[in-house]
Amino acid sequence: xxxxxxxxxxxxxxxxxxxxxxxxxxxxxxxxxxxxxxxxxxxxxxxxxxxxxxxxxxxxxxxxxxxxxxxxxxxxxxxxxxxxxxxxxxxxxxxxxxxxxxxxxxxxxxxxxxxxxxxxxxxxxxxxxxxxxxxxxxxxxxxxxxxxxxxxxxxxxxxxxxxxxxxxxxxxxxxxxxxxxxxxxxxxxxxxxxxxxxxxxxxxxxxxxxxxxxxxxxxxxxxxxxxxxxxxxxxxxxxxxxxxxxxxxxxxxxxxxxxxxxxxxxxxxxxxx
Amino acid sequence: xxxxxxxxxxxxxxxxxxxxxxxxxxxxxxxxxxxxxxxxxxxxxxxxxxxxxxxxxxxxxxxxxxxxxxxxxxxxxxxxxxxxxxxxxxxxxxxxxxxxxxxxxxxxxxxxxxxxxxxxxxxxxxxxxxxxxxxxxxxxxxxxxxxxxxxxxxxxxxxxxxxxxxxxxxxxxxxxxxxxxxxxxxxxxxxxxxxxxxxxxxxxxxxxxxxxxxxxxxxxxxxxxxxxxxxxxxxx
Numbered sequence: 001x002x003x004x005x006x007x008x009x010x011x012x013x014x015x016x017x018x019x020x021x022x023x024x025x026x027x028x029x030x031x032x033x034x035x036x037x038x039x040x041x042x043x044x045x046x047x048x049x050x051x052x053x054x055x056x057x058x059x060x061x062x063x064x065x066x067x068x069x070x071x072x073x074x075x076x077x078x079x080x081x082x083x084x085x086x087x088x089x090x091x092x093x094x095x096x097x098x099x100x101x102x103x104x105x106x107x108x109x110x111x112x113x114x115x116x117x118x119x120x121x122x123x124x125x126x127x128x129x130x131x132x133x134x135x136x137x138x139x140x141x142x143x144x145x146x147x148x149x150x151x152x153x154x155x156x157x158x159x160x161x162x163x164x165x166x167x168x169x170x171x172x173x174x175x176x177x178x179x180x181x182x183x184x185x186x187x188x189x190x191x192x193x194x195x196x197x198x199x200x201x202x203x204x205x206x207x208x209x210x211x212x213x214x215x216x217x218x219x220x221x222x223x224x225x226x227x228x229x230x231x232x233x234x235x236x237x238x239x240x241x242x243x244x245x246x247x248x249x250x251x252x253x254x255x256x257x258x259x260x261x262x263x264x265x266x267x268x269x270x271x272x273x
Numbered sequence: 274x275x276x277x278x279x280x281x282x283x284x285x286x287x288x289x290x291x292x293x294x295x296x297x298x299x300x301x302x303x304x305x306x307x308x309x310x311x312x313x314x315x316x317x318x319x320x321x322x323x324x325x326x327x328x329x330x331x332x333x334x335x336x337x338x339x340x341x342x343x344x345x346x347x348x349x350x351x352x353x354x355x356x357x358x359x360x361x362x363x364x365x366x367x368x369x370x371x372x373x374x375x376x377x378x379x380x381x382x383x384x385x386x387x388x389x390x391x392x393x394x395x396x397x398x399x400x401x402x403x404x405x406x407x408x409x410x411x412x413x414x415x416x417x418x419x420x421x422x423x424x425x426x427x428x429x430x431x432x433x434x435x436x437x438x439x440x441x442x443x444x445x446x447x448x449x450x451x452x453x454x455x456x457x458x459x460x461x462x463x464x465x466x467x468x469x470x471x472x473x474x475x476x477x478x479x480x481x482x483x484x485x486x487x488x489x490x491x492x493x494x495x496x497x498x499x500x501x502x503x504x505x506x507x508x509x
């Protein structure tokens with residue numbers, strides 16, 4: 001019983017670590033997507049035009065544009081009404097160009113932004129485009145850095161867990177070789193000899209998935225993680241019950257099945273002939 | 274060979290066996306075993322007795338010559354054909370080779386499960402055999418909870434459970450005391466006389482009461498020598 005428990009627990013632990021890492025990856029990915037969406041919604045470039053631009057035509061020209069909002073010139077003039085006399089304000093109003101806020105479908109990278117700027121400048125009437133590229137670059141670089149660091153960190157954990165699974169595979173090989181050899185001596189076909197391994201693999205896949213699901217449900221119910229995310233103005237789903245449970249279960253079964261299959265194929269030569 | 278009218282179960286023609294090329298352990302072995310025959314194979318340690326037995330259940334291929342079990346040639350047998358052939362063979366080992374994670378009942382049931390019998394048939398046959406080897410009361414136990422003699426009786430029950438054509442026994446009493454050895458020899462003899470099962474036993478210790486009754490080969494310097502005739506002369 002102890003041996004069976006030990007055999008299960010070590011594979012479950014290795015699978016749990018892999019699934020836990022993957023779920024963290026999903027959460028980080030979801031957070032980044034949401035954060036990019038938030039950035040995208042709040043980020044716009046300002047375009048100045050000496051004539052009213054045709055919004056539909058501009059959107060056709062530059063496909064990445066999601067919407068163009070015209071800035072009311074009175075807002076600009078109102079800021080200056082205390083500093084200028086009425087006559088100058090009248091002249092200013094007559095000569096004031098048109099201002100537009102341009103929003104994009106995706107949060108652009110610095111290169112993409114430079115390209116979009118050049119495309120917008122080609123729209124008829126546009127005389128200047130302000131991208132606030134310094135601020136944009138800082139935010140974008142932070143986002144990329146966060147992505148890269150989390151990817152490196154998660155890859156390292158994934159690698160270590162995979163090594164644990166491989167080690168477990170060797171233990172399985174050792175523990176099951178004798179049983180499979182005895183079954184082969186009495187003529188058991190390969191599927192029958194392997195059935196027990198697949199049974200253990202699928203059972204452990206289920207157990208480890210359930211443990212990860214419970215862990216993330218608890219984390220989701222706990223306010224601490226949500227508070228952490230609210231600091232960057234993102235309300236992310238830490239665990240989407242049906243979607244994530246399904247994903248984790250499939251991944252877990254695939255990994256365990258692969259593990260069992262490799263064990264069987266590696267043993268095949270030794271117990272058959 | 275007193276049973277030469279019976280069909281041939283095992284036939285070997287100029288068989289050489291080796292683990293490493295050009296270093297044969299058994300040279301040029303030629304023999305035939307008929308249905309219902311009881312055969313002893315003896316020889317000193319390392320002489321190749323177990324290697325010869327291994328070749329009979331397809332664990333080692335003959336380097337040269339022709340070896341066939343129930344008319345199935347073993348030289349180029351496929352894995353699936355070998356598995357099918359093994360379903361007609363019962364094997365008993367010195368170290369019992371019971372599956373330690375399974376209880377006694379399931380261990381004895383193994384050949385029946387492989388053959389695809391229903392649970393009801395399997396259980397009935399296992400009960401009958403465990404009663405026969407006097408271990409019915411221990412069917413829920415695990416191998417480690419049994420003595421060596423009891424484990425070998427379980428192995429015997431397993432070897433008999435699917436009513437095999439031939440039983441191959443490799444030093445079946447090698448680890449047992451005199452009493453337990455006697456029980457195993459009786460079980461083997463019983464299977465041979467009552468069920469007409471062909472029995473091949475590799476041993477270094479033939480019980481005196483059996484030595485003159487059955488076919489006996491010895492391995493000397495890698496050659497298989499038929500000792501039966503010599504014993505026949507002594508008997509006469």
